[in-house]
Amino acid sequence: MSEKNEYLNKTSYRKKRYFAYIIATIFSLSLPFIQINGNQIFLLSFDKKQLHLMGTAFDMQELYLMPFLLMLLFLGIFAATSIGGRAWCGWTCPQTIFRVIYRDLIESTLLGLRRIKNKQKEIDLSKNENRVKKAIGVILWSILSLVAASNFMWFFIPPADFFAYLQNPTEHLFLIGMVLCIAGFLIYDVIILKEDFCVYICPYSRVQSVLYDNDTMHAIYSTKRGGNIYNEQKEKTIFKIKDFTDSSSECTACEACVTVCPTHIDIRKGLQLECINCLECVDACTTVMGKLGKPSLVQWSSTNTIVEDKPTKIFRKTTIMYFVALSLVLGLLFAMSGEKEYMLLNVNKDTELYKIKEGNVVTNNYLLLFQNTESKTLTYELEIVDNPDIKITRFEPFTLSPGKMAKKIVILETNKLLINDNTKDTPLTVTLKAYAKEDPEKVKVFRNATFFFPRADKLK
Numbered sequence: 001m002s003e004k005n006e007y008l009n010k011t012s013y014r015k016k017r018y019f020a021y022i023i024a025t026i027f028s029l030s031l032p033f034i035q036i037n038g039n040q041i042f043l044l045s046f047d048k049k050q051l052h053l054m055g056t057a058f059d060m061q062e063l064y065l066m067p068f069l070l071m072l073l074f075l076g077i078f079a080a081t082s083i084g085g086r087a088w089c090g091w092t093c094p095q096t097i098f099r100v101i102y103r104d105l106i107e108s109t110l111l112g113l114r115r116i117k118n119k120q121k122e123i124d125l126s127k128n129e130n131r132v133k134k135a136i137g138v139i140l141w142s143i144l145s146l147v148a149a150s151n152f153m154w155f156f157i158p159p160a161d162f163f164a165y166l167q168n169p170t171e172h173l174f175l176i177g178m179v180l181c182i183a184g185f186l187i188y189d190v191i192i193l194k195e196d197f198c199v200y201i202c203p204y205s206r207v208q209s210v211l212y213d214n215d216t217m218h219a220i221y222s223t224k225r226g227g228n229i230y231n232e233q234k235e236k237t238i239f240k241i242k243d244f245t246d247s248s249s250e251c252t253a254c255e256a257c258v259t260v261c262p263t264h265i266d267i268r269k270g271l272q273l274e275c276i277n278c279l280e281c282v283d284a285c286t287t288v289m290g291k292l293g294k295p296s297l298v299q300w301s302s303t304n305t306i307v308e309d310k311p312t313k314i315f316r317k318t319t320i321m322y323f324v325a326l327s328l329v330l331g332l333l334f335a336m337s338g339e340k341e342y343m344l345l346n347v348n349k350d351t352e353l354y355k356i357k358e359g360n361v362v363t364n365n366y367l368l369l370f371q372n373t374e375s376k377t378l379t380y381e382l383e384i385v386d387n388p389d390i391k392i393t394r395f396e397p398f399t400l401s402p403g404k405m406a407k408k409i410v411i412l413e414t415n416k417l418l419i420n421d422n423t424k425d426t427p428l429t430v431t432l433k434a435y436a437k438e439d440p441e442k443v444k445v446f447r448n449a450t451f452f453f454p455r456a457d458k459l460k
Contacts, residue, residue, distance in 0.1 A: 007290035013279035013300070014116075020091045021100060028094075032154035038375045044156055048403065050373075059344055059373050068333040075329060077204075079322035081211040083314060085218035089204065090278035094148075095197055098190045099262065101144065106137045113137070117284065118259045142187055149182035195263045198276055205273045212271070214303040215313045219281055221268045222306050226251035226297040229268040236266075250297060256288050257281035257298055267298055342443040343378070344371035345434050353425060353452040360459045363393070363413040364451050370408065370434070372400035378436040378443060382410065386431045389416040390451060397437070412451055422456045 034041050036055025043052035049060040058065060080087055089096060107113045111133040113123045125131055154162060157175070165172040189197055198205060212218070221229075227249025229238045238244060241253045251268070258266045260281060263274040267281045279300055286296040304310040350365035357363060372378050379399045384390055394411035412430065419426040428451045436443035 007286055007293075007295055010286070012283045012286070014283050017091055017278065018100075021097045024092050024097060029151055032151070032159050040158060042155060043158060045158075046156060047161075057373060059371070065333065065336055068329055068336065071329045072326065072333065075322060075326050078211055079319060079326060081208060082213070082216060082318050082322060084277070085212065085216050086204070086208060086275065086277040087217075089198065089202075089276035093276075095189070095202070096276060096278065098148070098186065099194065102137070102141050102190045103262075106140050110140075111137055116260075117256070119262050119280075120259050120264060138187070138191060141190060142183070145183040145186040145190075146179065148186055149179045152182055153179060195274075195276075199263060199274050208273060213316075213318060214308070215316055217300055217302055217312065218271060218277055219267055219275060219279055219298055220271070220301055220303065220306050221257075221298050224307075225249075226268070229253075229266070230270070234269060236269075250289070250294060252288060252292075254288055256284040260284045341373075341445050342439075343373055343380070343434065343436065343445055345369070345432075345445045345447055347432065347447045347449050349450060354454055356454060356458060357413075359415060360417075361413055361415045362418075362453060363411050364449075366410045366412065366449060368408045368410050368434075369405060370400060371405040372402055374436075374443065375402050376438075377401050378438055380434055380436055381440075382432060382434050384412070384430055385433045385446070387428070387451075389418060390414045390430055412449070414451075414453075417456075417459075418453045420456050425455055426453045427451070428453055 031041055032043075039055045039057045040052040041054060043050070045052070051058040051065065053065065053069075077088060103114070103119070104116050107123070108116045113130060113133055114121065123130055123134065125134060150162065153175070157165070162175075165175055169176055193201075227238070227244050227246055229236060229251065231237050238251070238253060241251075243253070244251075257268065258281075260283070261267065262278060262280065263276060265272050265274045267275065277300075281298045282296055282300055285298040289296050299306060302312040305312050346369040348367045348369070350367065352365065355363045355365075368382075370380055377399055379397055381397050382392060382395050384392060390412050391414065392410060393413050394409060398406065398408070400406055418428060430449045430451045432447045432449055434445050434447070
């Protein structure tokens with residue numbers, strides 16, 4: 001009896017997954033509401049043309065960070081897949097979470113339309129009672145779909161703005177239409193498309209074969225203990241326990257691992273692209289074999305451990321390469337984000353190279369575009385930092401409201417003989433420093449401007 005308890009008293013993977021789903025849901029719902037210095041943890045705002053990352057706002061001109069974020073996303077998924085198989089699919093993917101909420105929570109637990117342990121059996125809709133329950137389930141999921149759609153939009157529109165827009169629906173029909181379209185898709189996806197999305201639409205399942213190796217953890221059936229259910233042509237040959245020719249085969253042919261599978265596969269057939277690593281089959285076999293005092297025939301393990309009797313290597317050439325690549329990208333991301341500028345300034349030279357005024361005064365005209373990317377009103381100053389012979393003659397300090405832009409014409413001039421060259425006009429690099437009076441150490445930028453000085457024979 002103690003041996004049985006050893007297997008039966010283990011916390012099931014289903015309960016562990018539910019716990020992971022709760023954490024993922026709380027994280028997703030709460031993240032948009034968390035702010036640092038008035039900025040979101042993560043926000044991609046097309047309205048304000050900004051990317052918020054860890055409380056820092058980056059404007060569209062600074063979206064050079066996006067490639068690093070995408071590389072982190074894909075390298076992270078590839079690394080996780082190489083180590084733990086499709087753990088993302090079974091434990092964190094919104095598609096899986098939504099299906100579990102609808103199928104296991106609403107249809108099974110609340111309405112009693114199906115059993116969690118039998119996902120193969122369709123609901124009998126010939127009964128009026130079941131049809132009413134089905135309609136209630138659709139209504140409940142429709143409400144949750146609106147919440148999920150809104151949650152998705154909060155990563156593009158801050159929640160405060162989102163709810164403010166909803167108070168004037170006629171002025172924000174596009175936003176409402178987007179929410180309704182996303183909710184409509186989720187209703188279709190979860191109720192009608194179901195796991196076919198994972199099998200036929202999601203590209204992730206197609207690339208897993210190139211990411212797996214013999215040390216990758218996944219749901220695997222032990223043919224050594226349980227016996228071969230399928231022949232080499234992947235044709236099923238064992239339907240009942242009496243079909244086994246080897247009396248040492250431990251599989252009871254109860255099909256519990258098959259009926260519980262959400263993607264309708266038989267794990268005993270071997271690794272299949274439909275498997276999402278939810279480990280429901282492991283729990284099912286653990287329950288059956290545990291009653292017999294034996295460990296499960298289906299384990300979350302690797303081919304090396306189950307087939308070759310070798311220990312699984314977490315740190316191997318493939319995973320080390322992924323970790324090195326992730327570290328490099330993460331380092332570059334922090335390095336690039338550390339160069340964040342807290343105001344934007346574009347310097348454009350006038351089409352006329354220069355003007356020569358009375359007294360050999362040479363002037364160059366520029367058009368400067370300022371943008372306040374901070375959340376408070378700032379007053380901007382401008383100065384030259386590397387050439388005392390060139391002066392700014394047309395610029396007055398001015399204030400800008402948060403998010404606003406302003407164009408300013410700036411004239412640089414000199415009455416000095418900077419270059420004595422009779423053959424050509426000479427371009428000189430001048431460094432401009434723009435800064436905010438309120439916070440000159442933080443809100444400052446340096447820009448190079450080209451000052452053209454005429455050849456000597458043009459001067460009087």
